[in-house]
Amino acid sequence: MNMLSNIKHTAAEEVLLNQLSESRNNSASGALEMLSERGLPTRKVEPWHYTDLRTLLRGYPHPPSAIQSEFSGESLKEMPDLAQGFTIGFSNTSHLIGAVKDLPEGVTGEVGLAAANTTHEVEIAADTVGLLNSALAENGAVLNVAPGAKVDGAITLAHTCAGGTASVLRHLVTMGEESEALFIERHHSSTIENHENVVCNLKLEKGAKATWVISQELGQATTRLGQFNFDMAEGAELTILVLNAGGKLVRQEIHGRVRGENANLAIKGVNLIGEGAHIDVTTTLSHEVPHTTAEELFRNVVTGHGKGVFQGQIRVAQPAQKTDAQMACNSLLLSDDSDFSAKPELEIFADDVVCAHGATVTDIDEDHLFYMRSRGISERDSRALLIKAFVDEVFEETEPEALGESLIEIIETWLDANA
Amino acid sequence: MIEIKNLHVKIADEDKMILNGLNLTVKPGEVAAIMGPNGSGKSTLSYVMAGKDDYEVTEGDILLNGESILEMEPDERAAAGLFLAFQYPVEIPGVPTMNFLKAAMNSQRKAHGENELSTPEFIKTVREAAGKLDISMDMLKRSLNTGFSGGEKKRAEILQMALLEPKYCVLDETDSGLDIDALKIVSDGVNALRSPERAFMVITHYQRLLEHIIPDTVHVLYKGRIVETGGKELAQHLEANGYADIIGKAA
Numbered sequence: 001m002n003m004l005s006n007i008k009h010t011a012a013e014e015v016l017l018n019q020l021s022e023s024r025n026n027s028a029s030g031a032l033e034m035l036s037e038r039g040l041p042t043r044k045v046e047p048w049h050y051t052d053l054r055t056l057l058r059g060y061p062h063p064p065s066a067i068q069s070e071f072s073g074e075s076l077k078e079m080p081d082l083a084q085g086f087t088i089g090f091s092n093t094s095h096l097i098g099a100v101k102d103l104p105e106g107v108t109g110e111v112g113l114a115a116a117n118t119t120h121e122v123e124i125a126a127d128t129v130g131l132l133n134s135a136l137a138e139n140g141a142v143l144n145v146a147p148g149a150k151v152d153g154a155i156t157l158a159h160t161c162a163g164g165t166a167s168v169l170r171h172l173v174t175m176g177e178e179s180e181a182l183f184i185e186r187h188h189s190s191t192i193e194n195h196e197n198v199v200c201n202l203k204l205e206k207g208a209k210a211t212w213v214i215s216q217e218l219g220q221a222t223t224r225l226g227q228f229n230f231d232m233a234e235g236a237e238l239t240i241l242v243l244n245a246g247g248k249l250v251r252q253e254i255h256g257r258v259r260g261e262n263a264n265l266a267i268k269g270v271n272l273i274g275e276g277a278h279i280d281v282t283t284t285l286s287h288e289v290p291h292t293t294a295e296e297l298f299r300n301v302v303t304g305h306g307k308g309v310f311q312g313q314i315r316v317a318q319p320a321q322k323t324d325a326q327m328a329c330n331s332l333l334l335s336d337d338s339d340f341s342a343k344p345e346l347e348i349f350a351d352d353v354v355c356a357h358g359a360t361v362t363d364i365d366e367d368h369l370f371y372m373r374s375r376g377i378s379e380r381d382s383r384a385l386l387i388k389a390f391v392d393e394v395f396e397e398t399e400p401e402a403l404g405e406s407l408i409e410i411i412e413t414w415l416d417a418n419a
Numbered sequence: 420m421i422e423i424k425n426l427h428v429k430i431a432d433e434d435k436m437i438l439n440g441l442n443l444t445v446k447p448g449e450v451a452a453i454m455g456p457n458g459s460g461k462s463t464l465s466y467v468m469a470g471k472d473d474y475e476v477t478e479g480d481i482l483l484n485g486e487s488i489l490e491m492e493p494d495e496r497a498a499a500g501l502f503l504a505f506q507y508p509v510e511i512p513g514v515p516t517m518n519f520l521k522a523a524m525n526s527q528r529k530a531h532g533e534n535e536l537s538t539p540e541f542i543k544t545v546r547e548a549a550g551k552l553d554i555s556m557d558m559l560k561r562s563l564n565t566g567f568s569g570g571e572k573k574r575a576e577i578l579q580m581a582l583l584e585p586k587y588c589v590l591d592e593t594d595s596g597l598d599i600d601a602l603k604i605v606s607d608g609v610n611a612l613r614s615p616e617r618a619f620m621v622i623t624h625y626q627r628l629l630e631h632i633i634p635d636t637v638h639v640l641y642k643g644r645i646v647e648t649g650g651k652e653l654a655q656h657l658e659a660n661g662y663a664d665i666i667g668k669a670a
């Protein structure tokens with residue numbers, strides 16, 4: 001199937017090309033053509049400069065025939081909730097828990113192949129994640145929150161991925177005017193090499209208010225390509241909370257359009273990057289109309305040979321006067337071999353805006369450490385307190401409180417094991 | 420008892436010597452004032468005692484209760500009963516003061532084989548000690564020393580000392596940056612901790628603090644050595660005449 005190409009495909013590309021040629025999703029041919037001609041993106045493709053996917057993606061699991069998943073419906077149910085509510089759970093691409101007829105009041109939807117062919121209206125450059133996803137997705141949820149509905153409790157989309165398999169899912173959530181809801185995306189996986197690609201699209205109608213959590217505690221050999229795309233109408237409010245606490249190669253993209261006046265957006269995240277992990281968070285925000293705000297804050301902790309990437313692009317179109325966009329990315333390096341690359345990028349075409357960005361990279365302050373130790377606190381405990389102080393702040397004011405506490409607990413577990 | 424014997428100290432990655440054969444003994448129950456002009460090595464002495472690794476001891480020893488502490492980590496020295504009230508307490512954003520106090524108290528209790536304090540016990544103990552130093556519980560909810568005024572920082576140091584109940588207290592210029600009311604509060608706090616088991620080294624540049632914390636002995640530190648030792652009248656002499664004649668005599 002790759003006779004058109006003039007490049008020598010990598011092992012991962014070969015498997016992907018095979019799978020794409022068999023896919024019957026609408027966008028399969030587009031993805032096939034892209035991959036066949038250009039291959040996976042390399043560092044020469046600007047949005048992939050710090051994550052050379054072609055080199056980093058060593059292989060791609062063959063399609064699962066009959067998976068003996070260690071994540072049965074039971075183990076999905078046993079995952080402690082991050083916040084109380086309703087869970088739709090997928091073990092690879094099988095929908096194992098949470099029947100849509102039991103969705104909370106104000107929410108309707110379906111789970112099935114139809115989700116694979118849903119689309120969004122956000123423009124994305126070098127959209128490898130999205131193209132592969134829409135071509136290969138085998139399942140997903142399409143959910144609608146009724147106008148005015150204030151959904152009780154969280155709606156969790158739980159994902160697990162078995163060892164040696166690939167799992168591709170695609171979800172679409174539409175929130176009607178003046179509705180309110182909390183969505184939680186969770187990702188767990190086997191510690192054996194595998195691959196997850198999950199795209200979630202969220203559309204917020206006028207005045208809708210949402211919190212969207214992306215929390216991953218993937219196994220140390222998992223590759224995850226994740227994408228969250230959103231679209232905000234007038235007066236909409238969205239808070240996105242990201243917690244990366246696992247995985248080997250993770251690319252989390254967040255792309256959004258702020259296209260209604262008086263829309264307010266906050267993106268806050270913590271990236272915990274352990275020995276040998278490569279975690280890339282790439283966000284692109286487009287402010288298209290006047291009077292919108294965006295606040296973006298990431299705190300990163302990197303240990304061992306871990307490598308972190310943050311790319312934050314904010315585009316302010318010419319009509320988008322009075323945009324207020326603030327972006328900060330602070331990294332704490334715990335070892336000499338750890339590394340973090342931050343690339344904030346402001347493209348501003350309006351003249352009356354307040355936009356700022358800041359990126360810092362530090363290590364643990366020796367004077368802080370000495371002061372704490374001089375009070376009898378061990379070096380290990382002192383470091384833990386200082387690291388916790390650095391990251392906990394991000395989720396401290398999270399609503400509901402129990403959600404913030406759950407996220408902080410995941411952080412503590414990770415720090416205990418890795419820092 | 421604190422015994423400092425023939426202590427020679429240099430900066431870790433340079434040749435520069437700061438302490439040059441310092442000798443000092445402070446007995447249990449004694450308050451020893453260490454005075455000296457700026458740059459004479461007072462803070463260096465306090466840091467070396469606490470175990471800061473910017474400095475290297477090239478000769479001599481520091482003993483607490485007869486045991487050398489030079490090979491101990493800073494936290495082990497604290498557990499052995501040493502406490503340094505810093506000249507410049509560091510601000511640590513993000514660590515609430517209460518959490519820090521609890522970690523410090525429980526770490527030391529653990530080192531002494533005692534049980535951790537329950538939260539109600541802990542809060543009660545802190546509330547009482549803070550009240551005596553005119554420290555509000557609101558201040559203790561804030562990040563450690565972060566945005567505290569000079570006076571608040573010094574009071575917070577004395578609070579930590581009161582809570583940790585050390586046997587060997589080193590106070591480095593605790594009077595600097597304090598107005599007269601704060602000086603009184605801090606001095607009362609220190610005086611309340613004086614006891615027959617506890618030894619104090621009160622480092623100060625001025626005699627002012629010693630009107631509130633009356634020392635048993637006064638030692639003049641100059642160019643990294645104790646050049647004069649006397650009773651509290653030595654401090655008054657320095658106040659009236661400056662350091663010139665004593666330094667001149669030593670030189």
Ligand SMILES: Nc1ncnc2c1ncn2[C@@H]1O[C@H](COP(=O)(O)OP(=O)(O)O)[C@@H](O)[C@H]1O
Pocket residue numbers: 430437455456457458459460461462463464473
């Ligand atoms: N970490 C350091 N690096 C370089 N010089 C230092 C350091 N610490 C102290 N010194 C120098 O050592 C001398 C004594 O300083 P210090 O102990 O702070 O004196 P004091 O507290 O009596 O004013 C000064 O000349 C000071 O500049």
Ligand SMILES: [Mg+2]
Pocket residue numbers: 461462463506591592
């Ligand atoms: Mg000093």
